[in-house]
Amino acid sequence: MDGLTFYSGFVVPFIVGTSVLFAVIVYKYVRWFARLPRRDKLSVRRGMFSGATVAAAWECLMESLLHRRIWRVNPALGYMHTSFALGWFLLIAVGWIETVAYLGGRFVPLQGHIFFKYFTTELQHGPRWGVNFEAVMDLLLLYVLSGVALALFKRLRSRAMGMRRTTQLRMGDRVAMASLWFIFPMRLLAESFTSGIHGSGGFLTGGLGGVLATVVPAGVMPIAELGAWWGYSIALGVFFVSMPFSRYMHIFTEIPLIFLRRWGVRGEVGREKSFDHFQLEACSRCGICIDPCQMQRDGGMTGVQSVYFIRDRRYNRLSRRMADSCMACGRCEAKCPVGLELDTLRVGSRYTLNNTPSNDRWAYARGGNGRSDIAGASLPSETAQVGYFAGCMTLLSPRILRAMESVFAAAGEDVWWADREGGVCCGRPMKLAGEVDAARDMMKLNEELFRRHGITTLVTSCPICLRVFREDYSLRGIEVLHHSEYFQRLVAGGRISLKAGSERLTYHDPCELGRGCGIYDEPREVLRAVGELAEPSETREEALCCGSSIAGNAIGGVAQTLMGRAVGRAFEATGASCVVTACPLCKKALARGTELPVLDLAEVVERHLMTAADSK
Amino acid sequence: MGAVNFGYGISAARGMDLDRNDLGPAREIADEVPEFRACIACGGCTATCTAGNLTSFNFRMVHTLVRRGEYAGAYREMNKCMLCGKCRLVCPRGINTRGVVMQIKRKLGDY
């Protein structure tokens, strides 16, 4: 009808690139999905026809296109990501509408949409459907170009973007990144040449085209035009081919990740699984995880943060040192704009690198042969409904133990002390080190111990134990409580009363208790009852790690001390006269980092217990 | 005399021959955990050891033997460790004891 053809030699790189990209992506996704365990597939089937799918679609819009979470952390970085994602998406979508607006329902091959300007010079220009498409498309192109400019600036001056460090690149990334930066300037050039020759184009391409037409000799214009279109197509083709092998794979991968997550698929703590691929390749390597990492910030350990770990694991270059160099404090995870389970991924790799068969290695703890039995608790009680598991670290903190004794006595609680004379470790340190099989066996020993004593409540002072009891133990019929939750209940239930005081206290959220188990309010409630609570600048979900995390097997004493000092300074800045925490390990670490007295919550409760004499 | 425990792999009759021992693996471990060399053999780690409370496991002795190039049995012994981390809390030299355990197990797993 109009004699339009949609073929020219320069479209070949684009067609090849697109085909390769499509094939690789389909291959990857199908393979990863097929390898998901049955449980996950069932979960997907159930979730697919539920509200979760709508929620996932909405999340894709908000995150994959608008990048809301990146905006929240760093607006400049957010603008960069949005300009690429939303801008490019709109260029494609609006371009599609433009094609339809000009050509109606007629079939146009893919390259016809992409190189629309080149193939449709014979068309009547001007608005269609009341929309000046040329101006809109130019505006969008300008939007994306502003993002490209920002990206270039970021490469040169990451500090100016509010990031102390930016990520290092691999070969595939370099190729993809260079081609990506060329795509939009080439497109501008190509469309401008065409506009210059045909007197078409919007304010940007038309304007630039006009300028080009005056400076470039008329004879050279068509050659330059074709060259620019070739350049544009090659840039696209190279980008698409390199994309699945570069960090830009995140552009597509975030979408299946969001859907799978909404449908209930999760990584497995302590094991690598197929779902991890979706997480690894959904990482855009934005580097937002670097700044919150205290190992980088205070401990002088660089190059081991989550972004580097994910890169190395994705390209199968993971070293044990990289896998082990993490405190699993969860600070980066809380900030990750893609919501990756960074700690889970890291611990999973430790399993792969470090796990060895358990080989019944804890047989020695099972008693018999005249050796101690782990049931050797010092205060056996036939009647106790409440068990108390101090935890290994608490055993080195007699002030916590004494405080627990006082509180139990004040509440009239009949308590069985499960590990007073020492016991078997809860197994979480072993699990976090990657020795998951041996950890599992260790856990069984304690499970048996708790069940044998017929308790209905298990209180622990150690958040590390608490988390593993909740996440890994099967303790049906036994409610597991951290002492902070237990105290809060005792107070709320009127079983103990606390004397109010005027001391200004500050509270340190232990990682395993806060980000790990979501317990933020109970300790604060108890503290507010006895004094004034001053929060440090980074608190609750953003709380600092004490630096001595049990997961930090590759972190030396010097780094621990440096981090401890930095945390100590943060607490000193609150003007509080005392630092309170709720973890024996944090307590020891903080005591090294500050001159302020450091107390466990249990000690604070003990000091403020209302006695009969007080209540008179 | 069954009550006397000479550690592992080293009988009263056998001395250490430092002309023969290969210190390479010990050096590799120390490169990963530099404080490993800083031990003053105070025994605090062994005293507080959760596993050592239940069985004959002597972290100080095992890793000292490793530092001397005596590797036989080190892996098996270190597998008794529960990695609870108490030793790291009491170590006056600030040694990353858990790191040492993991390194010995990984480097000497074949012995």
Next chain:
Amino acid sequence: MSSKRIVVIGGGPAGMQAALSLAAGGLKPVIVERAGELGGKLKEWHRLFPSMTEANEVLTRLTGEIAEAGVEVMLHTEVEGIALGEGGAHDGAPNGVVLAEGKKLPAGAVIVASGFDIFDARQKEEYGYHVYDNVFTTVDIERMLNGDKVALSDGTAPRRIAFVHCVGSRDEKVNQRHCSKVCCITAVKQAMELRERFPEAEIYSFYMDIRMFGPGYEELYQQAQQESHINFIRGRVSEASPTIDGRIQIKAEDTLVGRPLKMSVDMVVLAVGMKAAAGNEKLAASCDGLSLAPSGFLAPRDMFTGCVSSGAAGVFYAGTATAPKTIGECIAEGAMAAQRAAEYLKSGAKR
């Protein structure tokens, strides 16, 4: 006259000796002491190693001489920092000290003999100081010996006593990397004193290394082993916990045997170390040229000929402000610092 006056910060053995030596050389020292009387920590001590000399004998000799020489003493006076400005013995050099409320005490030179702090044993929580009744420090024991009332909290005599060495010394976990030098010999001395009082008691001493560096110390150590029947066990105590019968169980490894060890005792004595004085930081910050060693003690210009000199002209050091030292060493440094200060004033007067 202020240029001939020399301020001595601290009235312990080092400060008193510095003042005495200055006075003997015809200069005018003034001792600025925070406490209500002279003597420093020597006041709290009972007998001194290795000769078992009464601490009081040394103390009264020094304070008597101070009184005799008519040395000016300012008690209950805190020093805020070194005063800077014109008017000292040398142009631009420190010219006195700043007291509370910014009051200036002008002087031609300053001798810093501000001493050390005793490590707070509560920081080693696992040893149970102030948690269990019968855990004491070596400082507590000296006080008890002075009051002639060495006993458990219920007034009874201990049957089994354990000394724990290196509490707050050689310990990264409490940021005290240095060896405090005198605690080994102090613990040996006290173990022998307790032996005298409790002939029937079993006395153990848990150590990492025994450092007997002075004349007669090794002999005392051997005497403690052989004659006083003190059992020395080479192993660091990892923790103390209460037993059901109210005693204290301690854990250590007997490293010479290679086996962990547990024992119940009635009394634990923690040989606490010397910590750099909390005021060192403020003092060092007040004057260019003064600096702290990583241990927190003031850093002398060098370890040899400049061991009582600071990096600032006219400011000298004596005693434990710079490192853990014995009383004899402190007194020797007091005299040396006085001599250096006098030379400094003289060189200024010549110009």
